Amino acid sequence: MRVVVFGLGYVGSVTAACLAEAGHHVVGVDLARQKVLAVRRGLAPLAEPGLPDLITRVVDAGRLTATTDAVRALSDADVAVVCVGTPSAPNGSLFTGFVEEVLGQIGAFLDAHPEGRHLSVVVRSTLLPGTTERIVADRMPDRAGGRYSVAYCPEFLRESSAIVDFGHPPFTIIGTDDDVALAAVTHLFESVAAPVRQVSIATAESVKYASNAFHAVKIAFANEMARFADAYDVDADALMAVFVEDKVLNVSARYLRPGASFGGSCLPKDVRALIHAVRHADVAAPLLESLLPSNASHTRRLVDHVLSLGWRRVALLGLAFKSGTDDLRESPYVDIAETLTGKGVQVRIFDEVVNPAELVGSNESYIRLRLPHLEKLLVDSRAAAIAGADGIILGSDHAPQDVLLDAGVPVLDANTPARHWPQLAFSRI
Secondary structure, three states, X not given: OEEEEEOOOHHHHHHHHHHHHOOOEEEEEOOOHHHHHHHXXXXXXXXXXXXXXXXXHHHHOOOEEEEOOHHHHHOOOOEEEEOOOOOEOOOOOEOOHHHHHHHHHHHHHHHXXXXXXXXXXXXXXXXXXXXXXXXXXXXXXXXXXXXXEEEEOOOOOOOOOHHHHHHOOOOEEEEOOOHHHHHXXXXXXXXXXXXXXXXXXXXXXXXXXXXXXXXXXXXXXHHHHHHHHHHOOOOHHHHHHHHOOOOOOOOOOOOOOXXXXXXXXXXXXXXXXXXHHHHHOOOOOHHHHOHHHHHHHHHHHHHHHHHHHOOOEEEEXXXXXXXXXXXXXXXXXXXXXXXXXXXXXXXXXXXXXXXXXXXXXXXXXXXXXXXXXXXXXXXXXXXXXXXXXXXXXXXXXXXXXXXXXXXXXXXXXXXXXXXXXXXXXXXXX
């Protein structure tokens, strides 16, 4: 394919060179004349292991060149890849001016050449969800004419290992609902050894932010645990070396799904003890200290949503912190029931495992402190809980789908993201 790569910075240079190595004919476009001249001479415009040799090789093979002339580069292109920077603005917001300028140039080219070949526009610059579509709508012609298609494909390149990362990413994310763009991007990256995931443009934009935020969390977590370990004369390297060996829970997909707040007899009390320990040792651990407030905010969000819907009679299905247990300690559903009851909402609870007469020890003590009138709220069947309710909160109960459908009232599933919750159209105010 004939490819134009806009931006010869870190991402653009590596992308252009690797695509040329894969056999595509690539033209890099940049306003910085020094970068363009460097690439033309077979030199890397920046320091990255392996990049100088790679650029020399593909330039000598005639598959990579560079220019400052965007129109000339686009004149016979099949694909335009946008790799320009999106730095922080002074107020911390994302500056998208460079992407807007490039898509404006592409849009002007398409307007001036309405009979040209189809162009697939692939954005790789890091953008917040909804930004690609907004800029395309503002800066480019109507897509209804079929002159071009759009995809968003985030990159996952680490400086100092970018060439290896380009060829072996965790996945190739293709954000598009356009079959032409999907086919073009699939062909563009067919040399990349990674599974392809087609998602919406907004989801693709979000994956990049989720990845980078999680990397930041991991680094901050490891450093906070190291400070904790140092304060208690523990070898931090040995601690984390053992920690990462657990691929079942610690380094895995477990616990990385949107859902209800955490609870139970372990996580809240252990986080609380850890926070007390770091404070006692005068160790700064703001990430760890944020965990319980963040968890409480997640629970409060659900309560606020129920109140905004105007539900006055609520069926809560599942009270324990997870299904299959009667452990009510620090269960978010106990907090939900307690708060709603305090707000004057009539709550009826069904949990097929929980029996107040059988609760013992700290489990019994906890529920008598937090929800002393539990026996009055519990009913003996889902049907009894649902009867007359304005809405259902689906907690730790795995209610059959037909039961929920037959109820004829909206269901707020605490284990799904808020976008799936009932909206104000269901309000009975």
